Amino acid sequence: MFFDRFLQWKKLERQTITKRTFRQYRQLGKGGFGEVWACQVRATGKMYACKKLQKTQVKKRRGETMALNEKQILEKVNSRFVVSLAYAYETKNTLCMVLTIMNGGDLRFHIYNIGPAGLRKEQVQFYAAEVCCGLRHLHQKGIVYRDLKPENILLDDNGHIRISDLGLAVELREGSLVRGRVGTMGYMAPEVIDDQYYGMSPDWWGLGCLVYEMTAGRPPFRERGDNAKKEEMERRIRAGQIEYSPKSFNTQTIDLCRSLLTRDPEQRLGCQPSGAADVQSHAFFNTVNFRMLEAGLVVPPFKPDPKLVYCSDVQDIDEFSTVKGVSLDCADDHFYSKFNTGSVCVNWQNEVSDTANGTYGSASAANR
Template sequence: MEIETMAANCALLKARDAGNAYRKGRSRKWKEILHFPHINQCKELENSIERDYYSLCVNQPIGKQLFKLFCATEPKLQHLIDLLEEMAKYEVTTDDLKKTSRDKLINKFKTSQSSMVREMVHKEMQNGNLNMENFISSCHSALHEYLSGAPFSEYQNSMYFDRFLQWKMVERRPVTQDNFREYRILGKGGFGEVCACQSRASGKMYACKKLVKKRVKRQGGEKMVLKEKQILERVNSRFVVSLAYTYETKDSLCLVLTVMDGGDLGFHIYKMGNQKLDKNRVQFYAAEVLCGLDHLHKHNVVYRDLKPENILLDYEGHIRISDLGLAEILPENKLVKGRVGTAGYMAPEVVAGTSYGVSVDWWGLGCLIYEMTAKKPPFRNHKEQISKKDLEQRILEKVELYDKMFDEETQNICQKLLAKNPKERLGCRSGQGAEVIKSHQFFKNINFTLLEAGMMQPPFIPDPRAIYCDDVSDIDQFAAVKGVTLDEADEAFYAEFNTGSVTVPWQTEMIETECFKDLNVFGPHGTRSQDLDRSEQIQSTVSEFQSSSLKIQSPLSRSRLLGKIFRRAKDEPAEPILSKSSAGYEKL
């Protein structure tokens, strides 16, 4: 390993350790970065924000927390929130504890202090045979319907809603490269590099996917880039990488995504020794990929590029689907066309140029299970030199081979997912989808309820002191793009791309890193803090708040550089020393 790679790895490991520790990894000026505006500076947002209960109090993590704090001030409302949480716990209870949990939950409803709740139980039990799934669904809807009425109206006149407006103001401010520390390159994509980065405000680690503007323009990739961004904003699944921020630099468009420290499946299949993945890992990864595809399909998204290199592991051993650059949004009740994907993994209907829907993703799942088991793709040997034409001919005509590495269940699911005719493929018959695949014997050891709740223990946990990617020197650098000029016509595209923070991931970051807990402070004895006092006269405008709160000191300043050398605190994570060049920031 070269010195450059060793130094880059050490800096990344130190930053990762700091990002996983309470308060470490944050900039010394993190409170200034997340400084709240005075409530009187939130008037414009207050007048324009959509007053939808589910959006503000259920779907947005910080909004949900603040609504719960409001409900905690009224015992009756707190009781309803407790019941909602008890139902959520019941839904992820293991089968062996299900009956006991069921009886306890029903008893809580029967003895509830709320007459409305007791009536719900009585109504559901009139027939004498309580269907627990229907019961929970009915109670869930009824409780939220009640909370969305008078309680929601009262909440909007409380200091808790005012604090929510302050958080939204911070969330909506512009994002620049100065919001992040940048670390080693992790890999490369079609338009640029992917590197590790860290939020200065919270210390949370991310991956920054840089799309070089000139390369995007030369390849006509503007629509593809916007489509990937829009799809990432649309989905929210623990099995698909999340988009947290978008911003631009002079040279690049940047997507800040979930960092996956454990490497990609291709790395684990081919570069972690001669042993193949054991069946427990194959089942687990396939099950999580299946859940990710199911989530995409429910949002009318077909992925189209399933392969080991696009399946990433996090430091806990869970996987996420990444790189949605080739994904497509399916029109309502319609199919799409296009020879899109990676050679060797494209479904027969893609190779043949016919119309298709989500069937191509179930084919991809079959390819993935096959490759994890056999340590080679189904229609060629690993690193086999073969023409694209011959490879496509194999996909259309050849039947994949199975050896002793495939047990009966694994072979059966691969054969059903790799059926040449999409109408005969597992999961593709009318009304089937992911559920019929989940019920296959191959997944008999997977509890999908627990898996989807993130409560199943992965069979393999990556070494936290290891870097699961190629050495820095082994990752080819892009050549400079020549003959492409950026002009004013490109600015509209950049403006559409550069939208800053993405609501749910950003709010989740604030909660998980405890920035929310540390900053969400009110006055003594349940009173308003000074920044929530509406009687105060505030001179500065919203724009002044934004401009003053966004001044994050450049890492290039001489005083900061000297500070790094001589005065860095023991718990401050290592930051790369950066120099400004025409290509952005690079290590000195």
């Protein structure tokens, strides 16, 4: 009897996922390969963000490896501080990843578009602590993120953050290193710029850049209105002086940034055997209870207003140009079959459990 019920459950879990599984609402944004739309699962009412990758755009830019890599890594992640993948499916023209919906905007918008540039100290501490928890989870899975920047840190309705956009992340075998100049200029660690082998060290450098930018209202290696070229940015990251204004930085924040922005990865905070534990024990976080934080029991210092949209008008973003000279054929089907795997077990089970407990999604935020 129990085994029969188990089979029924697994059959329901593995049901075919198509665009008809969801109701689609407003567009949330656009990216290099496609668009993001708010959507709702018809059966449960759960709200998500559907990241639609245009097949022709992916093929034209040879983005198959990046798209599949992000999808496969997201399947292995289960943290309240990293966006979760709930479903992956395809339509005739798109590859779709159904992800945690984050209506509160990204940290870049909050740093630069709400009041004076920068964030309050308690916000900086809270967001840095949650990012640290997200990185710890990824590192425990052997995943180095490699693209930590304000645009990739998203807020949910309650003000908690999640790390997003794992397209540049890579999974390392135990004890192995990786090499590759990937990331965003201005946030890339020296060892990445110099094309050296590295492990998790670029992520702790990225956290230092993030804490600095949230505090100062500008990145550590770029002045406001500065359009420095790539070569100059590389020089600054390798050897430039980092200035800490006493108006913005206290002693603990300066020490944390200096420890994370140490150019030698062997001396950088977080890069010793204790990893994230060393970062979490820094005096900057002395008022943070990380156990309660990881349990979701700490109240965020800022809660987004549900009546506001925390992003630029998506209509201001240029439409995709028509992709010419790119045709889809049978050779692409093998890649699509790896991508189109339906529901992700743990997240689907959590969704059904929440539905059974009366926790239903709402479409109101999607229609804002």
